[in-house]
Amino acid sequence: MLDVRKLRLLRELSHRGTIAAVAQALAYTPSAVSQQLAALEREAGVPLLHRTGRRVALTPAGTQLAVHTEAVLADLERATAALAASREVLTGHLRIGAFSTAMRTILPAALVTLGRDHPGLDLTVRELDPANVADALRTDQLDLGLISAYDYVPVEPDPALETTPLLVETMYLASTRSTTIVDCRAASWILASPETLCHTMTVRACQAHDFTPRARHHADDFATVLALVAAGQGVAFVPELGAADPPAGVVLTALESRRRTFVAYRRGTGEHPAVVAGVSALRQVCSGLVPGF
Amino acid sequence: MLDVRKLRLLRELSHRGTIAAVAQALAYTPSAVSQQLAALEREAGVPLLHRTGRRVALTPAGTQLAVHTEAVLADLERATAALAASREVLTGHLRIGAFSTAMRTILPAALVTLGRDHPGLDLTVRELDPANVADALRTDQLDLGLISAYDYVPVEPDPALETTPLLVETMYLASTRSTTIVDCRAASWILASPETLCHTMTVRACQAHDFTPRARHHADDFATVLALVAAGQGVAFVPELGAADPPAGVVLTALESRRRTFVAYRRGTGEHPAVVAGVSALRQVCSGLVPGF
DNA sequence: GTCGAGCATCAGTTCAGCTTACGGTCGTCG
DNA sequence: CGACGACCGTAAGCTGAACTGATGCTCGAC
Known part of the structure; x- marks a missing residue:
């Protein structure tokens, strides 16, 4: 019988690419991961990973x-979900991750709803x-995660996850005057931190218009970004929710x-009562947020 | 994360009914099974089994x-099957269980075919x-198992298993003269050992004709049974293959x-190359055995 | 050439899980 | 009706799997 714990290491390796990253993600030492994968390979009887240098x-x-x-x-998640569903009252933890x-x-409204109902x-x-x-x-650090996708940065489907759509927002170009993306090719841009999705989005969108944005400031919070725009420090992309006021x-x-x-x-947790409650609270809040949705 | 080893104990308990039987089946002491199930229950957070005395x-x-x-x-079986399929040549064990x-x-012909091809x-x-x-x-003591079902003893579907039909045989009443089941109500019967399927089959079939067979001899092998019938020791049911000569x-x-x-x-092993080879060899042999199939 | 990132191996340690022994609870049979 | 046996649970001790830390190797980058 294959060991699920070892299989999980292999699955994580397929996503992260290096043993060191797997070890860090699952709070092991690289040595432990290496040994466990070697053992899994021995039990499998087939080479599972080849060493290249x-x-x-x-x-x-x-x-x-x-x-x-x-x-x-996913089946194991379904089993735990069924166990949770067999309890009469909803208890336990629900860990939600969200962008700023x-x-x-x-989230505030969703948390209020959830706290009241459960x-x-x-x-x-x-x-x-x-x-x-x-x-x-x-890696089981989160139960629900909010992700956003831009036209230029589609969300890549992950076989380990399921998703439910919440919102569709219009994107805006924030400036001190009415303008277009192409007209801003020489302007200063306010970008988010590198490695973040917003940063990637801005760069890709500009590249689609055949230029690379010249970064003058870096700010992740859209309120801060708009304050910088108002101060004449540059232009930026902001989504509808970030440009409310x-x-x-x-x-x-x-x-x-x-x-x-x-x-x-996570795939299989869709029937978990806590996930059901969280998703429906989020849907409810979002449906009242953007009129057109 | 639920532990699959413990889950397996629970699954086996659901089939066998007592902890002692599970322990014997899986080569543990009852104490170990009890401890593991207690741990599983603790991790599940929900009572999984209630003690009645x-x-x-x-x-x-x-x-x-x-x-x-x-x-x-079943998913784990599919995973191991995929591993086995990724090997170029078919190796390993194939354990087959069959009634006499x-x-x-x-089996002899099937074994010859299998040994030649693999x-x-x-x-x-x-x-x-x-x-x-x-x-x-x-319990993983066997990879392929031949089972037979009689009209009066249908095979109960097991969620852990998959089946492929091999043969349909005519049943015969063996006697020293041409007769019917009802006419044999007072006759001596040759039964198989208690607790075996053949025994159950004969008793049920007779009960369907409103009598209980009077057992005079017990013999499991149909050749022996027919020898006893020829010696005038009683009557018996025999299937087509058992009455060939x-x-x-x-x-x-x-x-x-x-x-x-x-x-x-086992469910999930249907794609395992050894199982595929075994099933197809059995099908091939059986298709040449009974003309009407 | 040197450094650092990444992986494997070895030795030591810890802990989950097994066995053995024992006690409690019930049905059963003499 | 008492003794026995089947069955389950608990306590104590032991074994082996698995993790950590140290060390060595390979390779790419500067």
Whole structure:
């Protein structure tokens, strides 16, 4: 019988690529991961990963085994969900991860609803860039994660996760005057921190218009971004929710581009009562937030 | 994360009913099983089995968890099957269990075929009453098991197993003269050993004709049974394959009743190359055995 | 050439899980 | 009706799997 704990390491390796990263993600030492994978390989009787110098890569058999592991883990999640559903009252933890705008605009109301309807549920919220949500869900650091996708940065489907759509927002170009993206090719841009989704989005959107944005400031919070725009420090992309209450002097130009927000959860947890409650609370809040949705 | 080893104990408990039986089946002490189930219950946070005096019974939550366990174990079987399929040449063990008639009539030819086509496959055959095949498959003592079902003893579907039909045989009433079941109500009967499927079948069939067979001899092998019939020691039911070469003096009366033979294997192993090879060899042999099939 | 990132191996330690022994609870049979 | 046996649970001790930390190797970057 294959050991699920070891399979989980293999699955995580297929996502992260290095043993060191797997070890860090699952709070092990690289040595432990290496030993466990070696043991799994021995039990499997087939090479699962081939060493190329100082790196490792999955063999086809290893990739295939990782795919099968997704099914096993999803079934185990379904089993725990059924156990939770068999309890009469909803208790336990629900850990939600959200990007900063959602943190301010969506979550407070959702938390109130959840706290009222399910007083036995311990709610924990963590601010997290969408780029890290999938990893955090997979490694069981989170139960629900809000992710957003831009037209230029589609969300890549993760076999370990399921998603439910929450919101579609219009994107705006924030400036001190009415303008277009192309007219801002020489302007200063206010970007988010590197490695974040917003940063990637701005760069990709500008590249689609054949230029690279010249970064003058870095700010992750859209309220801060708009304050900088109002101060004449540059232009920026902001989504509808981030531009709810723009400071004086900021002109918002609606774009064709859209931002889509989803809530993601581990495959198999969709029937878990805590997840059901969380998703429906988020949907409820979002349906009252953007008129057109 | 639920522990699959413990879940397996729960699954087995749902089939066998007592902790002692689970322990014996899986080569543990009852104490170990009890401890593991207690730990599983603690981790689940829900009562899984309630103690009634000196016995235990699964709660609804426990039963439900056992059902989910079937899916997990089937996925794990699929994973190992995929690993085996990724090897270029078929190696390893294939353990086949069969009732005695099949052992003589079907298996020899199938073993020859398998040995020729897959020299790397270690074949092990074990004689086993169909009543015990399901347990042996579940506890991983067997990979393929031949089971037979009579009209009066249908095979109960086991969620842990899959089956493929192999044969349909005519049942015969063996006597020294042409007769009917009802006419034999006062006759001596040759029965198989108690607790075996053949024994159950004969008793049920007679009960369907409103009498209980009077047992004079007990014999499991149909060749022996027919020898006893020829010696005037009684009458008996025999299937087509068991009556291939009847001794002189035995009259076989065809009945409406049929015997259906299947090959069973653990759910998820249907794609395992060794199982595929074994099933197809058995099908091939059986298709050449009974003309009408 | 040197450094650092990444992986494997070895030795030591910890802890989960097994066995053995024992006690409690019930049905059963003499 | 008492003794026995079947069955389950608990306590104590032991074994082996698995993790950590130290060390060595390989390879790419500067």
